[in-house]
Amino acid sequence: MKRRQISPAALPAIGQPFAGGFYAGRIYFDGAECALIDAGREFETSAHWWGHDGPRPRIRGATHRFDGMANTLAMSAEGSAIATHVLGMNIRGTWGWHIPSIEELNVMRGNLLQLPDWNHRLCEDALQAFRCAHQYWSSTQKENAATAWLMGMYPWAVPDTNWVSGCNGIRPVKVLQIKADAFVHEPSTDIATTVAVCDLGGLTASPAVAEVLGHFINEDTGRFYGRTDDLLAQLAMIAGEARP
Numbered sequence: 001m002k003r004r005q006i007s008p009a010a011l012p013a014i015g016q017p018f019a020g021g022f023y024a025g026r027i028y029f030d031g032a033e034c035a036l037i038d039a040g041r042e043f044e045t046s047a048h049w050w051g052h053d054g055p056r057p058r059i060r061g062a063t064h065r066f067d068g069m070a071n072t073l074a075m076s077a078e079g080s081a082i083a084t085h086v087l088g089m090n091i092r093g094t095w096g097w098h099i100p101s102i103e104e105l106n107v108m109r110g111n112l113l114q115l116p117d118w119n120h121r122l123c124e125d126a127l128q129a130f131r132c133a134h135q136y137w138s139s140t141q142k143e144n145a146a147t148a149w150l151m152g153m154y155p156w157a158v159p160d161t162n163w164v165s166g167c168n169g170i171r172p173v174k175v176l177q178i179k180a181d182a183f184v185h186e187p188s189t190d191i192a193t194t195v196a197v198c199d200l201g202g203l204t205a206s207p208a209v210a211e212v213l214g215h216f217i218n219e220d221t222g223r224f225y226g227r228t229d230d231l232l233a234q235l236a237m238i239a240g241e242a243r244p
Contacts, residue, residue: 003178004176006176008110008179011178014114015030015112015118017046019174020037021037021040021041021092021094021174022039022040023035023036023037023038024173025108025110026178027103027175032065033177033180034176034177035176036104036174036175037174038108039069039091039097039173039174041129043091043171043172044130044131045082045170046167046170047168048082048164048165048166049079049080049082049087049137049165049168050165051082052079056147056164058064059078060074061073061141062075062078064138064139065103065139066103066146067097067102068098068099068104068138069096069174071140072086072099072139073087083099086099088172089172091172094174097172099139099170100136101138101140102140102150104129104138104173106151108153109153109157112130113130113154130169134152135151136169136170136171137139138159141164143163147163148164148165150162154184200216206238211236212238
């Protein structure tokens with residue numbers, strides 16, 4: 001799926017308003033780095049991952065650990081009411097929202113809970129903070145099982161799985177791809193940008209150089225004998241004599 005691209009210079013600080021939501025951090029997948037945007041608690045809801053009677057589904061296209069949009073599209077195609085609802089949401093005049101993948105939830109938990117006004121015990125200090133009374137569904141289903149990954153938004157929380165018939169929090173997110181060429185830089189400038197060019201023409205034909213080399217290199221074996229410091233010193237003398 002082609003994503004809108006943005007410059008990294010346009011990214012605000014973590015937790016600040018951005019692109020219809022709140023900037024939650026960067027996530028890398030499918031060979032590209034993306035900005036993750038959280039819709040905020042105003043658009044949070046509770047829902048069943050799969051709200052139908054009958055056998056619990058195993059949706060092959062919803063097992064992506066990073067690509068939540070691909071998961072949500074696969075869920076909607078199989079008849080998930082909450083997936084279809086989130087895909088059709090217009091949040092603050094913007095579209096393109098989906099149910100986060102488990103790694104997108106991980107980024108949100110790791111980044112947003114560090115903000116000083118996001119009290120993870122009360123979860124009431126920031127308008128975009130999490131309602132910590134329950135866990136949050138990801139759109140990532142466990143492979144070969146009728147369960148899906150979910151996570152509580154606490155500093156100590158780790159991913160877990162539960163039956164898709166369960167009811168948990170749903171927090172819409174979206175991603176915007178960061179322009180790849182923004183990470184291509186000019187060569188490092190911590191070294192000299194100009195390199196002295198020496199004209200070595202005629203060096204091998206110099207009788208003085210040949211005489212010095214003859215003192216250090218055995219003509220029969222081609223082996224070097226002596227100290228390199230002495231060789232360099234004598235060559236430097238020749239070079240100095242050759243200067244005008």
